[in-house]
Amino acid sequence: MATGDAITVTMIDDHPVVLAGAEHWYSTADPPIKVVASGAGVETAWTPPGDTAAVVVLDLQLGGRPPAYDELRRLVEAGRQVVVYTMRDDERTALTCMDLGAFTFLTKAEGEEHLIAATAAAAHDRPYTPPALAGAFGADTAPDRPKLSLREEEVLIEWFQCESKELVAQRLGITPRTVSSYLDRVRVKYANVGREARTKANLVARAIQDGLIDVGDL
Amino acid sequence: MTRTAERRRDRPAARVEDRLLRGARLSVLAVTVGVQFGLCLPTFVEHGGRYQPLWLEIAGFALMAGVAAVAAACLARDGRIPSPARRAGLALVLLAAVAAAAAAPPGNYLDRAHWYFGLVGWYGVLLLFDRPLAHLAAFLGANLAIALAKAVVSGPPEARAWAAMAVSVVSVYGFQLALSLVIREVRRVAARARQAAEEEERFRTAEAVAEHVHRDHRQRYVALLGAVVPLLAGLGYGSLDPSDPEVRRRCAQEAARMRRLFAEKDDVADRLVHELRAVMEVAEHRGVTVRFAARGEPRDLPRDVRRELIDPVAAVLAAAVAGARVTVVRTPDTVRVSALGDGPAPEGSAAEGRAAPRLESGSPRVAVNAVVAENRVWVEAVWRQATPSR
Numbered sequence: 001m002a003t004g005d006a007i008t009v010t011m012i013d014d015h016p017v018v019l020a021g022a023e024h025w026y027s028t029a030d031p032p033i034k035v036v037a038s039g040a041g042v043e044t045a046w047t048p049p050g051d052t053a054a055v056v057v058l059d060l061q062l063g064g065r066p067p068a069y070d071e072l073r074r075l076v077e078a079g080r081q082v083v084v085y086t087m088r089d090d091e092r093t094a095l096t097c098m099d100l101g102a103f104t105f106l107t108k109a110e111g112e113e114h115l116i117a118a119t120a121a122a123a124h125d126r127p128y129t130p131p132a133l134a135g136a137f138g139a140d141t142a143p144d145r146p147k148l149s150l151r152e153e154e155v156l157i158e159w160f161q162c163e164s165k166e167l168v169a170q171r172l173g174i175t176p177r178t179v180s181s182y183l184d185r186v187r188v189k190y191a192n193v194g195r196e197a198r199t200k201a202n203l204v205a206r207a208i209q210d211g212l213i214d215v216g217d218l
Numbered sequence: 219m220t221r222t223a224e225r226r227r228d229r230p231a232a233r234v235e236d237r238l239l240r241g242a243r244l245s246v247l248a249v250t251v252g253v254q255f256g257l258c259l260p261t262f263v264e265h266g267g268r269y270q271p272l273w274l275e276i277a278g279f280a281l282m283a284g285v286a287a288v289a290a291a292c293l294a295r296d297g298r299i300p301s302p303a304r305r306a307g308l309a310l311v312l313l314a315a316v317a318a319a320a321a322a323p324p325g326n327y328l329d330r331a332h333w334y335f336g337l338v339g340w341y342g343v344l345l346l347f348d349r350p351l352a353h354l355a356a357f358l359g360a361n362l363a364i365a366l367a368k369a370v371v372s373g374p375p376e377a378r379a380w381a382a383m384a385v386s387v388v389s390v391y392g393f394q395l396a397l398s399l400v401i402r403e404v405r406r407v408a409a410r411a412r413q414a415a416e417e418e419e420r421f422r423t424a425e426a427v428a429e430h431v432h433r434d435h436r437q438r439y440v441a442l443l444g445a446v447v448p449l450l451a452g453l454g455y456g457s458l459d460p461s462d463p464e465v466r467r468r469c470a471q472e473a474a475r476m477r478r479l480f481a482e483k484d485d486v487a488d489r490l491v492h493e494l495r496a497v498m499e500v501a502e503h504r505g506v507t508v509r510f511a512a513r514g515e516p517r518d519l520p521r522d523v524r525r526e527l528i529d530p531v532a533a534v535l536a537a538a539v540a541g542a543r544v545t546v547v548r549t550p551d552t553v554r555v556s557a558l559g560d561g562p563a564p565e566g567s568a569a570e571g572r573a574a575p576r577l578e579s580g581s582p583r584v585a586v587n588a589v590v591a592e593n594r595v596w597v598e599a600v601w602r603q604a605t606p607s608r
Contacts, residue, residue: 091513109509132511139514139547160513161545161556162596171589171596
């Protein structure tokens with residue numbers, strides 16, 4: 001799935017500027033991430049060379065059509081690791097993408113740092129919860145949402161508010177590492193209640209393997 | 219608000235009219251029943267042996283009494299007699315008159331045994347209460363025709379009898395028609411009273427609204443007075459230097475506050491976010507890039523709570539130099555408004571680290587806390603829904 005050591009990415013976005021910008025970010029990342037295919041339509045992810053990339057970065061809004069939920073679902077069902085990368089910044093979209101089995105949900109406002117980190121995390125099946133997604137988890141009132149601890153909810157909302165693990169850590173009197181582990185645990189809990197998909201299986205398995213979460217917690 | 223206000227406005231006004239008309243209707247009903255049982259019944263009993271057949275005369279009497287009972291029930295229930303009941307009542311009364319006239323002894327209505335003659339007119343007044351006068355005249359005409367038919371069938375009366383009958387018609391029916399005219403006047407007075415009451419209610423409402431608006435304006439003015447006026451005065455008299463960053467920060471903050479006060483007047487679905495946007499726009503006009511995100515369903519908050527949630531954000535935005543992030547998170551029990559800015563810490567926030575939550579007086583529960591680090595300031599205002607145990 002990977003060419004050499006580099007993480008491979010297929011990027012789908014209907015704005016050439018976004019594709020060019022992201023490609024540049026990836027090329028300067030350390031370790032570098034290789035964009036093997038990019039295009040304005042989902043077919044890029046289904047045809048060589050895009051069909052073998054480890055991660056698919058998908059824009060939800062393609063060519064002014066309604067959000068590409070169906071395309072997302074098909075990619076997830078085919079076992080692809082999908083990072084949703086979108087202009088839409090609302091909890092309904094974020095939670096819908098999670099429900100459909102996306103690996104993570106990233107808004108374009110969140111920028112370079114999050115895109116690279118999320119892509120790397122996706123390639124290694126490690127949870128990644130950017131602030132926009134954390135806010136959606138924190139405000140989620142669905143009856144079937146996973147049970148979160150008070151501290152987990154607090155971390156979600158404060159991470160959404162300030163986008164800085166250091167500030168959250170300072171505020172709550174914990175270390176930034178602990179902040180990350182709270183966020184990761186929430187993501188795994190969501191994956192665990194979500195539909196069967198490669199993302200879910202791998203996230204949960206990896207989390208247990210890493211000691212992030214106990215089988216008993218789930 | 220509008221529906222209840224409208225209902226409230228209509229109620230006392232309509233009540234004035236209702237009460238007047240209901241009283242007039244009940245009076246007519248009382249007169250009708252009084253005439254039937256107080257005057258007609260004794261005569262009927264007195265001449266009981268003269269009716270042929272007696273049962274028909276009794277049926278006529280009972281039929282009229284039945285109409286009076288139904289009319290009383292209608293008046294008691296909704297204060298008026300509905301059209302179908304009125305039409306049926308008029309028909310039945312005429313039918314009763316025909317029955318009573320048929321069974322009455324030969325002769326004309328000058329004979330006291332013809333008790334129905336005047337009574338039928340009272341039923342006309344009762345049933346045609348809110349109809350035009352011509353309807354009553356027609357009804358009385360029909361009744362007169364019945365009585366005349368009876369008189370002619372019994373053998374044409376002599377000229378003197380005709381004259382006496384005419385006098386009787388004029389005095390009985392003329393009185394009833396005149397009474398109907400009086401009722402019409404009462405109805406007009408009632409309508410005018412209702413209009414006047416409505417007018418007064420409208421006036422009172424307008425006065426209350428104006429007072430409320432005025433109080434609102436005064437509160438806003440007071441809110442600005444403490445900070446804006448000294449600032450403007452200082453700039454005007456030259457005691458404050460516009461190039462001083464602190465003065466500029468204060469100006470930015472007051473501009474944001476004024477913008478928020480103006481936004482409070484707007485009618486929008488999500489007031490909190492609307493007012494926050496107003497504050498953010500001011501920062502954006504100063505060149506600060508503001509990123510905004512909201513989570514959770516909009517909910518209604520009292521104006522004072524909104525102010526206390528937004529004011530700390532406005533302070534951070536006023537101090538911000540290049541960028542800021544503003545967020546709103548609404549969960550079922552809390553509303554949390556946060557601002558992260560790159561400027562110096564606004565006055566009153568903690569110097570560094572975790573600040574002790576401060577409970578604002580005057581609002582149910584708005585706690586403000588601030589974190590200052592790495593040349594960034596992060597302020598959060600949290601409103602918590604009062605728990606039932608409180």
